[in-house]
Amino acid sequence: MAADKQTLLDYYRKMVLIRRFEETMEEYAKKGYIPGFLHLGIGQEAAQVGTMANFQPGDYVLPDHRSHGVCLMVGTPTREVMAEIFGKKTGTNGGRGGSMHVADFKRGNVGNNAIQGSTMATACGLALAAQVKKTKSVTFNFIGDGTVGRGEFHESLNLAGIWKLPIIYVLVNNGYAISTRATDAHPLADLAKMGCAYNVPGVTVDGNDVEAVHAAAKEAVDRARRGEGATIVELKTYRWQGHFSGDPASYRPEEEVRAWKEKCPIKRLREKLLAQRMADGAEIKAIEDDVEREIQDALKFSIDSPAPTPEDALTFVYVGREVTGK
Amino acid sequence: MRTLNFREALNEALHQEMAADSRVIVLGEDVARMGGDFGVTMGLLAKFGPDRVRDTPLSEAAIIGAANGAAFCGLRPVAEIMFADFITECYDQLVNNSAKAHYMFNGQVMAPIVVRTASGAGFRAAYHHSQNIEAWFMNIPGLTIVAPSTPYDAKGLLIGSIRDDNPIIFLEHKMLYGTTGEVPEEPYALPIGVAEVKRPGSDVTVVASMKQLHYALAAAEQLAAEEEISCEVIDLRTIKPFDKATILASVRKTGRVVLVNEAPKTGSINAEISAVIMEEAFKDLKAPVERVNSLDVPVGFAPVLEDHVIPGPTDIAKAVRKVIDYN
Numbered sequence: 037m038a039a040d041k042q043t044l045l046d047y048y049r050k051m052v053l054i055r056r057f058e059e060t061m062e063e064y065a066k067k068g069y070i071p072g073f074l075h076l077g078i079g080q081e082a083a084q085v086g087t088m089a090n091f092q093p094g095d096y097v098l099p100d101h102r103s104h105g106v107c108l109m110v111g112t113p114t115r116e117v118m119a120e121i122f123g124k125k126t127g128t129n130g131g132r133g134g135s136m137h138v139a140d141f142k143r144g145n146v147g148n149n150a151i152q153g154s155t156m157a158t159a160c161g162l163a164l165a166a167q168v169k170k171t172k173s174v175t176f177n178f179i180g181d182g183t184v185g186r187g188e189f190h191e192s193l194n195l196a197g198i199w200k201l202p203i204i205y206v207l208v209n210n211g212y213a214i215s216t217r218a219t220d221a222h223p224l225a226d227l228a229k230m231g232c233a234y235n236v237p238g239v240t241v242d243g244n245d246v247e248a249v250h251a252a253a254k255e256a257v258d259r260a261r262r263g264e265g266a267t268i269v270e271l272k273t274y275r276w277q278g279h280f281s282g283d284p285a286s287y288r289p290e291e292e293v294r295a296w297k298e299k300c301p302i303k304r305l306r307e308k309l310l311a312q313r314m315a316d317g318a319e320i321k322a323i324e325d326d327v328e329r330e331i332q333d334a335l336k337f338s339i340d341s342p343a344p345t346p347e348d349a350l351t352f353v354y355v356g357r358e359v360t361g362k
Numbered sequence: 363m364r365t366l367n368f369r370e371a372l373n374e375a376l377h378q379e380m381a382a383d384s385r386v387i388v389l390g391e392d393v394a395r396m397g398g399d400f401g402v403t404m405g406l407l408a409k410f411g412p413d414r415v416r417d418t419p420l421s422e423a424a425i426i427g428a429a430n431g432a433a434f435c436g437l438r439p440v441a442e443i444m445f446a447d448f449i450t451e452c453y454d455q456l457v458n459n460s461a462k463a464h465y466m467f468n469g470q471v472m473a474p475i476v477v478r479t480a481s482g483a484g485f486r487a488a489y490h491h492s493q494n495i496e497a498w499f500m501n502i503p504g505l506t507i508v509a510p511s512t513p514y515d516a517k518g519l520l521i522g523s524i525r526d527d528n529p530i531i532f533l534e535h536k537m538l539y540g541t542t543g544e545v546p547e548e549p550y551a552l553p554i555g556v557a558e559v560k561r562p563g564s565d566v567t568v569v570a571s572m573k574q575l576h577y578a579l580a581a582a583e584q585l586a587a588e589e590e591i592s593c594e595v596i597d598l599r600t601i602k603p604f605d606k607a608t609i610l611a612s613v614r615k616t617g618r619v620v621l622v623n624e625a626p627k628t629g630s631i632n633a634e635i636s637a638v639i640m641e642e643a644f645k646d647l648k649a650p651v652e653r654v655n656s657l658d659v660p661v662g663f664a665p666v667l668e669d670h671v672i673p674g675p676t677d678i679a680k681a682v683r684k685v686i687d688y689n
Contacts, residue, residue, distance in 0.1 A: 096435075130468040141470040146434060151458050157427015158459065164428055165435030168387060168413050191421035195428065198419070352469040353503050355527035357555075357603075 039247055041314045045323065047089070047246045048309065051081035051302045052327045054105035057114065060331055061104065061121060061135075065281045069339065071123050074135050077102040079244075079276040082301035083208050084109060084178075086249025087269070090257045091144070091176060096162045098155035099148040100178035100208060101136065102275065110143040115334035124341035131344045152213075153179060153186030156205075160192050163201035163266075174260045178206045182213025184222050184230060193266070197234035200265035204256040205236075207270040208243065214279040215287035228270035236266045243271030244301040274299075363544040371513035371545045372402045372478075372534065375520040376440065378549040380410050383438060386524060389416040390425055390442030390478075399444045400480055400539050422451035429475040430459050430529075438524055439475050446481035446495045446533065453498075460529035461504030473529045476520070482535035482573055482624055483661050483672045492661040492668070494625035496601045499531055500634060506554060507602040509533040511575040513543040515599055518552030525551055533601075535572035535624075557605035559612070563594035566682050567612040569635060570622035571598040574654075574673065578622050581678040591686060601631055609635065610643050617648035618685040622678055627655035649688035652681040 039047075058076045065074045077084065080102065088109035091097060099106035107117050112128060120127025121135045128140050139147030146162065149155045159177040166173040183189055184207075196203050207227055211218055219225060228238025241252045249271055256267035274296035278285035285293075309315040353359045366374065380386045388406055390398075394417040397404030407415040418425050422443055429439035443449050449456070456477065463473045483492040499505050506528050510516040516534070523530045560575065561582055570578040575597045582593035594612050598604050613619055619639060621632040632653040639651055657671045 128468075129466065129470075132468055133466050137466045139467040139470060141434070141467065146431075146471075147463075147467050149459070151454055154427070154454060154459060157424045157455055158431040158434070159427075160424055161428035161431020161433070161439070162435055163431070164387075164416075165432045165437050168432070168437060169435070188423050188427065191419070191424035192427070194419055195421060195424045199416075352465045354506070355464060355472050355474075357528070359503070 039250070044305065044309060045315060045319070047085050048302070048305050049323045049327060050085045050109065051246065051305065052324055053114070053330065054081045054084060054108060055302055056327055056331045057104060057108065057118070060335060062277070062281045064335070070121060072134055074121070074281040075102045075279065076277045076281055077105050077275065079296065079300070080208060080210060080273045081105060082246035082249055083206070083243040083271040083273050086246040087176065087206050087253040089250050090253050094144070094171060094173045095176060096144050096146050096173060097176040098146050098159055098178060099138070100180050101148065101150065101152060102180070102208070103148060103178055104135065104138065106178055107138040107140070107145055107148070110140060110145045112140040112143055112145065114330050115337040118334040119338040119341050122338040122341070123343060124338060125344045125348070126337065126341040130348065132348065153183035153188040155179070156183070156188045156192035159203050160195045160201060163196070163203050164199065166202055167199070172261050173202065174257050175203045176206060177203055178208060180213065181207065181209040181211070181218040181227060182216070182221065184227050193231060193234040193236050196266040197236050200263065202260035202263070203266040204253060204260055205266060205268040206253070207268055209270050209272050210275045212275070212288070226270060228268045231268040236268060238268035238270060240270040240272065243273030244299050244304060246301060246305055364547060365542050366513050366545040367540055367542045368513045368516050369401055369539040371517040372520055373404055374545070375517045375549070376403060376406060377409065379521055379524045380406060380414065382549065385436060385438045386440060387414045387416070387432065387437055388440045388442070389418055389428065391418055391420060391444050393417060393442050398442060400536065402478065402534070403442065422448055423455050426452040426455035426460065426475070426477065429477070430455065430463065430473050433473045433475050434463070434471050440524060441475060441477050443477055443479040445491050446479040447490045447493045449479060449495055456499070456505065456529070456531070457502050461502050465504060472527045474527045475529050476523045476532050477530065478532045478534060480536040481533045482537060483668060484537040484573065486663070486665055486668065488663040489660050494623070496533065497625050497630050500602055500631055504529065505602060506530045507533065507600065508554060509571045509601050510599060511535070511538065511572050511597055513541065513545050515552060517545050518550050519599065521549055522551035522554055526554055530554070533572065537573045555600045555603050555605060557599055557608040558597045559594060559608065560597045561593065561595040563592040563616070565592040565616055566594070566618040566620060566685055567596065567609070567616045568593050568620045568622060568678065568682065569596045569598060569609055571601060572624070574622045574624050577673070577675045578678050581675040581682065584675065585679055585682055591682060593682060604631070604635060606638055606642070609639070613639055613643045614646045617646050619647070619651045620654060620678065620681045620685060621651060622654040622673065624656055624672060626658045627653060628658050630655050649685040652685050654678050654681045
């Protein structure tokens, strides 16, 4: 069934929000406001929005290395995600997580993780708990193509296969693990087929087509919720930036980058909305202006918020046990 | 009082905690149908069913990762890593996830998992079934290491560990499984981080744990009987965080210290305990701190190789005499 106008406009707003969020992060990283590494998901918005449109209260998500966007999709206020990336006390993790560890447990975001594939083992436990507690919770596990090389990928798929764990593996295949091409690192072009060995079905989808992403993810999520086990949904897409903000990505041919930018998921949806007269230019602009207000609000909040105190470094090391300071 | 062996005491702890708390689950290799390679999880599958007692494939990373995830959702997983040597396969999960989850997510979540594992030498099992791994985890904030040496402590510390809200590596020295002792039938939790003076004494403080604790007690007995040397023997019981107060109180009394640990000497927990004694009780020392450890080599196969490397009562007695003779 084709998505209705309101749904598509919602997708559009969310994709523009993620795009503007990421562009703003890059701008403020360059201006020196953001410490550390920044891995941007510009170009991958459809994969994030289309999948997460299936996320329900009670579900869990483990975002991947490039998924500020996923963190925005569980309902965490944009300003709290941004403030976390700025390392501020008002951020989701009180500024102690940063870009690579944004988490919001009460909304189901179990946190991204800077060890690629490590979350796949965690996902097994979230899904196992759903079985033990007999809930209908589904775990959304975002991973990248590089993760396919990790031991946890194989151990976890095996476990998901034998225990029929309610997991959707969202394999965002953007073609590169830093500089290494997915086609050089793995023996299959369609990595969804990797599930075959573990009796975990897989499907490969155009990751820049938000509607196709949503439909494939929905099938996988519904299947998991019915108790039929895990599915790999491979989303073929591309990251426009280098691995981290500031990486010139000289390992990629310019024409390849240009070609993928032509396939921009946002542009694609905008053109469809306009061509099918589901929205006019004014409506599109109104959405973009609304997003811009949200971004500017979050930015002001993030800049104005206080940093954590040095003493905050000593809390939450153990539960119920103090750590001695200097 | 009733007598149980170390294995039975652990098994009883698991049965009682699983019966009392539906959040407790057990997972690992051969823990369900077989009841564990050392028999510690016997009878759990029959009593608590396949949802809560799960055999896994040979996937240590997935075992610990799954334990973490289940713990995030409010369960209390007890994971078994069959031999401590295999813990390298899940080192990332323990170091980067279990240990840091509470901290990096700003207290939003806890990782109350217990990782039971059979450690230590003596089984003639060579390189990959004989190691002592506590030092591998000493440098990781967020982790706790518990190491009982008697059946009574095994039961009480396992229950205490399951009820604790932190990730705990629970070491079971494999040469202790058959040792016996008095164990109350009712469930009881012993506190984490509290050592015990096993034998009071006045001349030398001897700090040990697990199997080496028994060697230390044997050496102390012999030194008292034959040489009139009075050793105060302390059982660490928790290795991280170790009980500074009990150790320092004893050191202030005796002024002489022998630290005993079965792992290789370089970088072992003895180095850390020694450093704390230097920092906090230097003026009370009458002799340099003496360390008794394995030699800095792997645990070989032929019994003569293993026996040459692993310390025993003779090595401990020799170290005690050395600190006594220092003037």
